[in-house]
Amino acid sequence: MKKRGLFLLLFFLVLIVGSGCNKDAAFIEAEYLFDDKETIADFVDPEWEKIEEFLALIARKEIDTIDKFYLYGSEVGYEKVPATNYGYLSFYTNTDLEIIEEIVPLSNTKIRPGKMRANTKYIVIHNTGMASPVMTASRLSKSINNSTRQASWHFTVDDKEVYQQLLLDEIGWHAGSPEGNNYGIGIEMAVYQGIDLNMAMRRTAKLTAWLMLQYDLGIESVKRHYDFSGKHCPQVLMEAGRWEEFLELVQIEYYGQKYFSDVEFIWESLSAELMDNDGKILSTSGKSGSVRYRVLVNYQGKLRTFEFVSGLKALI
Ligand SMILES: [Zn+2]
Numbered sequence: 251m252k253k254r255g256l257f258l259l260l261f262f263l264v265l266i267v268g269s270g271c272n273k274d275a276a277f278i279e280a281e282y283l284f285d286d287k288e289t290i291a292d293f294v295d296p297e298w299e300k301i302e303e304f305l306a307l308i309a310r311k312e313i314d315t316i317d318k319f320y321l322y323g324s325e326v327g328y329e330k331v332p333a334t335n336y337g338y339l340s341f342y343t344n345t346d347l348e349i350i351e352e353i354v355p356l357s358n359t360k361i362r363p364g365k366m367r368a369n370t371k372y373i374v375i376h377n378t379g380m381a382s383p384v385m386t387a388s389r390l391s392k393s394i395n396n397s398t399r400q401a402s403w404h405f406t407v408d409d410k411e412v413y414q415q416l417l418l419d420e421i422g423w424h425a426g427s428p429e430g431n432n433y434g435i436g437i438e439m440a441v442y443q444g445i446d447l448n449m450a451m452r453r454t455a456k457l458t459a460w461l462m463l464q465y466d467l468g469i470e471s472v473k474r475h476y477d478f479s480g481k482h483c484p485q486v487l488m489e490a491g492r493w494e495e496f497l498e499l500v501q502i503e504y505y506g507q508k509y510f511s512d513v514e515f516i517w518e519s520l521s522a523e524l525m526d527n528d529g530k531i532l533s534t535s536g537k538s539g540s541v542r543y544r545v546l547v548n549y550q551g552k553l554r555t556f557e558f559v560s561g562l563k564a565l566i
Contacts, residue, residue: 323381426479
């Protein structure tokens with residue numbers, strides 16, 4: 251009976267904590283209430299509280315789905331390519347991006363000014379204006395090698411790969427202003443017909459957060475090309491009204507990389523027909539309903555499971 255009383259106490263504590271700090275998230279915690287090894291001391295461990303706050307940051311009461319947007323290209327026939335955003339949750343894992351180095355030869359002085367940055371103040375985000383389905387990060391990275399156009403940037407990212415074209419501390423020509431070029435690291439998102447734009451945004455956010463930590467930069471250092479030269483770039487994100495959402499993704503990644511490098515998160519969709527284990531809402535998900543998911547958290551050998559539910563909200 252005594253043990254049962256403790257469980258009841260824990261249950262009400264969860265209700266109180268849950269109602270206090272999870273207004274946006276339907277936060278269902280069940281399993282660890284029945285973990286015999288739990289004690290009150292574990293429950294109030296500040297690290298676990300931080301983890302719970304982090305999970306609540308990732309959770310959404312509703313996920314926007316079936317939202318139309320456009321890609322923009324300079325190629326004939328790909329000037330304005332319609333696409334659909336089915337939505338996602340930004341399931342965080344503490345895995346590193348694999349960066350493929352394709353550093354442009356120094357002999358190509360159109361691409362490599364050969365000068366180092368005296369200081370790093372910005373991370374400058376771009377997206378390509380080439381929407382044909384062949385214009386992947388891989389293709390763009392290889393084409394820059396022989397380019398005679400005076401344009402260069404440090405990383406090219408899409409939904410599958412990350413390529414590096416310049417050394418990390420080298421100046422590139424991408425921001426359209428001396429301030430942006432001399433003090434900024436340029437990231438180009440390759441956005442083309444058929445890309446999973448949400449995944450490309452998440453991967454770009456992961457890279458951006460990693461660079462912020464490398465150079466001790468805050469979120470105010472993350473800039474659009476537009477902020478330096480007025481060029482309408484990153485056009486796809488700006489036209490779709492998703493710049494703020496990108497900054498939120500960067501902050502989730504930053505928080506995760508800074509504080510939870512020793513914590514393992516294993517996500518599992520409990521609505522496999524609607525959402526995959528990466529948090530991606532599937533195109534077959536339909537217009538309404540809800541998704542449930544579970545995250546197993548491993549912190550210092552202690553395992554806890556949390557469950558959440560999110561509604562799907564179709565925008566058309
Ligand atoms: Zn740009």
